Amino acid sequence: MTAGPLSDRERIAWLRLSRTENVGPVTFEQLVTRFGSASAALAALPDLARRGGRIDPLTIPTQAQAEDEFAAGHKLGARLLAACEPEFPRHLAALDPPPPLIWALGQVNLLNRPSIAIVGARIASAAGQRFARGLAVDLGKAGHVVVSGLARGIDGAAHEGALSSGTIAVLGGGIDDIYPPEHADLHARIAAEGCIVSESRPGQRAQAKDFPRRNRIISGLSLGVVVVEAELKSGSLITARLAAEQGREVFAVPGSPLDPRAKGTNDLIRQGAALCEGVDDILRALEGVRSLEESEPPPYAAHPRDQAALDRAADRLRDRVEAMLSPTEVSRDELIRAVGEPAPVVLAALVELVLAGRAAISAEGMVSRR
Known part of the structure; x- marks a missing residue:
């Protein structure tokens, strides 16, 4: 298939395929690319798993x-x-691979404006929250939408500062999953004035496994990620790592070495993150950064192949592919090099193993033995 609006029938097929057991973003992309549509991939699933x-x-x-x-x-x-549609956020569509589908509630046009994420500690200091709120105000004046996760502390302060200029809240649960409960009014205001985004189905309550996916979307929507306060094992540092892997800018606000909430941000600076003391640091760092605003979303273009020949080749390679896997994650490219066979054949065998529950592929495309 090519990039463009989906029919209602195919949109339902995309939804069914994306919610299928063991089908993550990588497997989804491989299936649609191989079979040409989600409908055709759904029909092939039982045989592939067998x-x-x-x-x-x-x-x-x-x-x-x-x-x-x-x-x-x-x-x-x-x-x-x-992800194949024009209104899908272009920066998010540039991920390899993007989430196939997202729910968006509110001002959808904000999703394709230049955005900066502000994240940090839930148990944040008053000074940290004031800084996040003020930075969000300044970013809004500079024409940037502020992205965060609607959590307590830094996230909530960042959303509050950007309400009048544009803010996007990315949730781990469904778009109607209000957590923490005291953010019910903030959630309602963002739904009306900003945009709420989620990869999860409406009505779903967030679980621990949902937050890495949420963090990947936060960084994926943004040109850069600012971490205001974070302890060394903070989820905000995961968002910063994902941003770096996605080629986004990473900023960290320095803090006192006596405050545990500054250890994570100070360590980010030690590792090469840009120091952020205000909006000017961000705007200078983004000068010359190529925007993706004119990029096309991924086409999920079909690559017509002899399916019978591909099946025979996958049968021949399947055991070799599985033997190359271990509990330690490796990239798809590393696996293909190790097997030493054409990528389409290796990936076809890998997808069959994933559907059977014998292998796993993370949202970032890392593969391992399950």
Whole structure:
């Protein structure tokens, strides 16, 4: 398929495929690329899983379940955006691979404006919250949308500072998952004046496994990520790492060595993050940074192949591919080099192993033995 608006039928197929057991962003992209559409990939799933060695049926959402999710989102006033569509955020679409679908509630046009993420400690100091709020105000005046995660502390302060100029809240649960409860009014204001984004289905409550995906979207939407306060094992540092891996700018606000909340940010600076004492540091660092605003979203272009020949080649390689995997993650490129066979064949065998539950692919494209 090529980039462009999806029909209602194909949008439901994208939703079903993206919610299928063991299908993450990488597997989704491989399946749509191989079969040309989500509908064709859905039809092929049972056989692919069986070929990979699966015995019990793969859990695939029914048409009715997908339609129920679609209706629930629309009842909230949200839109379901696919990564092949023009309105999908271009910076997010540039990830390898992007999330196939996101729910967006509010001012969807904000998703394609230049954005900076501000993240930090939940138990933040009063000074840290004041800095985040003021930085968000200044970024808004400079024409940037502020992205954060609607958590307590730094996130909430950043959203408050950017409400009048534009802010995006990325949630781990569904777009209607208000957490913490005291942010109910802030959630409502962002839904009305800003935009709320989630990869999860409406009504879903956030679990620990959802936050790495949320953090990947926060950094993926942004030209850069500013960490205001963070302890050494903070989730904000995961967002900073993802931003660096995505080629985004990473900024850290320095703090007192006597405050544990400054250890993470000071360590980021030690590792090469740009020091941030105010909006001018960010604007200087972004001078000359190529914006993706005119980039096209990924086309998920089909590569027509002889499916029978690809199946035979995958049968021949499947055991070798599995033997190359270990609990230690490696990139897809490393796996392909190790197997020493054409990438489409190695990836076809890998997808079968993933669907069978014998291998795993992270959202960042790292592969391992399950």
